[in-house]
Amino acid sequence: MRSTKNTTHKKVTLVDVAAVAGVSAITVSRVINQPDKVSDLLRRQVQAAIDSLGYIPNQFASSLASSKSRVIGVAIPSLSNIVFNDVLRGIYEVAGKAGYKVLLVDTHYSPLEEEKMVRTLLSQAPEAMIITGGDQTRACQQLLQKANIPIVQMMELIDQPLDMNVGFSHWQAGYDVVSKLLEAGHTRIGFMGARMDPRVQQRMLGYKAAMDAAGIDWKNYVVTTPEPSSIALGCELFRSLMASTHGAIDSLFCCNDDLALGALFESQRMNIRVPEQLSLCGFNDIEASQFVNPSLTSVHVPRYEMGVKSTEMVIRALTGKPIEQKQVDIGYEVRLRKSTRNAK
Amino acid sequence: MRSTKNTTHKKVTLVDVAAVAGVSAITVSRVINQPDKVSDLLRRQVQAAIDSLGYIPNQFASSLASSKSRVIGVAIPSLSNIVFNDVLRGIYEVAGKAGYKVLLVDTHYSPLEEEKMVRTLLSQAPEAMIITGGDQTRACQQLLQKANIPIVQMMELIDQPLDMNVGFSHWQAGYDVVSKLLEAGHTRIGFMGARMDPRVQQRMLGYKAAMDAAGIDWKNYVVTTPEPSSIALGCELFRSLMASTHGAIDSLFCCNDDLALGALFESQRMNIRVPEQLSLCGFNDIEASQFVNPSLTSVHVPRYEMGVKSTEMVIRALTGKPIEQKQVDIGYEVRLRKSTRNAK
DNA sequence: GGGCCAAATGATAGCGCAATCATTTACTCT
């Protein structure tokens, strides 16, 4: 009804284009992949043929012949966790500009699922991989090593990276938060954790280490759950923590901002004043945190930059450019806001 | 250092596996793709060879030979907008279970970029496509039609869908919100819009239609910007709206919850009481909305379900199952909360 | 003007797999 020619539903191939343009197939291939190797005249001629036929190259044939997939495989533990939005934005941004496609999988925070997903990814022959954290199964790590491609493990600092590593120390961040609270005169510092993935564990270990260093017994101040984090869960956990501690805590460190916001909103309902009666600190510094009342103290993490850096590193590796350092500490920053007071 | 055999970095192919297993290549292929067509004995034998060699099939060769990519192309306008998290979760969930990979692109709310991205996607020979909305360029629509694969346009109801369509009427939702506010006795109803993508436009048109129907002049009550939405922007827009209207509005409909939360937080800072002095309504019903104080009236949208339904539909089409209806209205629900009062 | 080099273009082969059809084997039924 619309286009005049090839309403026949046969796929248009390189050869068809070549025939129309009156050149050989390889010349068409060059027009697409290395345009400057073809004379202006032919290039225009071929381009016209491509346009008129609506030719779209078959990437499978191309990849099979060249063993270049132009794909970067990315594995993240959760699509719902907003934290990964920014990371992904950075990854897509850099990858797109450099002409790479991104194949994304969600591992649901499960190393076993991750292994399965990595298999899937590898069968797409990605030229590089960006994965989250360091808790892959042994088999998964072997698969990755054997793939012999640039790999970045991101989000946290790993002891023995498979290849490259971009992140920051969640342990240190947890330790720092507690140190600030201690400095501000708090002693009965609570901890709320959900999901308890390796990074949350590290934050908690940092909390515990700082408490231990200050000689404070944290045993009754900690509440955790393997459930996925949410504001609703923050409300719940806050209630149960207040019940179990009989309101004895003077401050609370939440493993992320969702929980902290939940705690904040619930404290308002419970008529517990923040920060007068309770200092509150989150983690990740999502946008809402600086706008709620009182604004929420949180640990700011350069997530977008982490995505950008990770992708830049694999692309540098792919293009043979030198990598300054295989492990990059992207840092973080504790942002003190109105939800924490100085208790001294 | 690790694995014993094939430390040589040659790729392991079907033929290698076949040789080790003592069968023909095609049998190995069958073990992978149609296991029940192979006897138990051989299947185990071949599986052992696969495992010992760490064989991973080359999807390019497979796709080229079978012209099946097992890929679903997905185009969304933004990776940062949380709204798409839930949609994507639904898509990945269903696609993954059915053995499809998802190739995701971000069109940055630009039809031109979308066209470019669709070209990229199509060169991956996706078996189906899920795209956002109906404002593709003419060229893009032609490309899609020519691809001759199942397509779902999601997020909104389209007049002339390219193929299938899953969404709801943003116009009607905007109209409904305003109707509820009118019913509650409000008359000076403001509107705040950001980004102004087609769906936001529809919500605004719904707002205007309802105002017109009530005989209320909305000209001075509307503030919009093409900037991307955020809580911070909500604060800003709210300030400028209050300045330009001299606080004359008695209620405010925001095109999404980010803006509404910004307005809410800013109103607290400006000592404007919500809902006593101003009723507030958002859109999308993100998690924070039901937990802020006062809780935020919003339009709840089944985003996850939209992703699920869209993916189910393309998969049904791919597997030749009947499609009940090509256009599915997934609905929405105005959830009245404490940020809106009854003013009668 | 012959020889030489670089740029432009082409011919051929093969990437790794699955579709197709052919062959073998095992088993049932009369």
Place this chain on the structure above:
DNA sequence: AGAGTAAATGATTGCGCTATCATTTGGCCC
């Protein structure tokens, strides 16, 4: 027991492209 059938396995071929090498063309120099 022989014919017939289904299940299991194999040989061949080609998917559409690019790597590789070969060939042609057009200058440029001495």
